[in-house]
Amino acid sequence: MPAGTTRPALILHGGAGARRERNYDREIVHMREVVEAMKARLEAGASALDVVVEATAMLEESGLYVAGRGASPNLAGAYELDASLMEGSTRRAGAVAALQGFKSPITAARAVMDRTPHVMLAGEGAALFAMDQGLEAIGDEAAWFTHAGQGEDNHPPGTLSHGTVGCCVLDTHGVLAAGTSTAGVFGKMPGRVGDTPIPGAGSWADEGAAVSCTGQGEYFIRVAAGAQVGWRVGSGQSLAEATRGVIDQIGALGGDGGLIALDAAGNIADPFNSQGMKRAWLRPDGEIGVEVFGR
Known part of the structure; x- marks a missing residue:
């Protein structure tokens, strides 16, 4: 491992x-x-930001989650990522909203x-920028998208069923970073934007904590979920207390979902109030774990 004072850690999610x-x-x-691939990258000295992008892009590319290749269309049949x-x-922060026609929204966000x-580009402007940057376009949508979320909707018709991916990383230099990517809720209205592309709601990183959220994004926006975790940790709460407090707020409003978080000591937290949340982690001691339903 390259010279450094911090043992790296990571947590990622494939959606609540x-x-x-x-x-x-x-x-x-x-x-x-x-996680195993990113452990090797971190031990070789890769930055937290690079690892966040690489891990999230791998989740997008897989087609197994409701993000990137696994995206769900909106009510008009369009894929807005x-x-x-x-x-x-x-x-520093970067974001894209309602991006159409490109394979990796997290890569586009990094380019922004x-x-x-700017921090965020949206819609046609985001697509024009991605084209200008030479980012990889989708081409044949029918052949590209896998519709990974089919059968995962555990919400009644007319409610906000969802899926997202994300990653939080602590690198060997003690730097934290976070990223989140999604196709949004199932059956969303054209132009709908949830918490995922909003720093402070769907993603957050400061000196004390990194956060990536997944769930009914409207509720995560209303409580500034990501930033609130950071503020709570900065005010002296443990990561576990901070993250549980935010999920409890969302639940009290009637929303569901979860979040993953990592602090500067390498502690991880992954509270959720949905049936399950797909997640995996690397602890500073090298332990790798994966879980969907258990705590």
């Missing part, structure tokens, strides 16, 4: 809303593979962060 009657063996295997990422030490003075 998992149903007990479904089999998630493929997702469990894949999440472990992603969202993503954001944030680096804790600098508070690195190559523009």
Whole structure:
């Protein structure tokens, strides 16, 4: 491992809303593979931000989750994808919303962060920017999208069923970063944007904590879920207390979902109030774990 003062840690998720009657063996295997690959990258000295993008892009590319290739269409049959990422030490952030036609929203969000003075680009402007940057386009949508979320809807008709991916990383230099990517809720109205592309709601990273959220995004926006975790940790709460407090707020409003978080000491938290949440982690001691329903 390169010189550094911090043992790396990571936690990722493949979305809340998992149903007990479904089999998630493929997702469990894949999440472990992603964590193992990113462990090697971190031990080789990769930055937290790079690992967040690489891990999230692997989740998007797999087609196993409701993000990237596994996206669900909106009510008009269009695929509008969202993503954001944030680096804790600098508070740099990048995001895209309602992006159409490109394979990796998290890669587009990183390009917004690195190559523009802005934080978020949306809709046609985001697509034009992605094209100008030479990002990989989808081409034949019918052949590309896998519709991974079919059968995972555990909500009544007319409610906000959902799916998202995300990752939080602590690198060997003690820097935290987080990213989130989604196709949004199932059956969403054209132009709907949830929490995922909004730094402070769907993603957050500062010096003390990194957060990625998954669930009914409208509720996560209303409580500034990601940033609230960071503020709570900064005010002295443990990561477990901070994250549980935010999920309890969302539940009290009638929303469901979960979040993953990581603090500067490498502690992880993954509270949720849905049936399950697909997630995997790397602890500072090197332990790798994967879970869908258990705590």
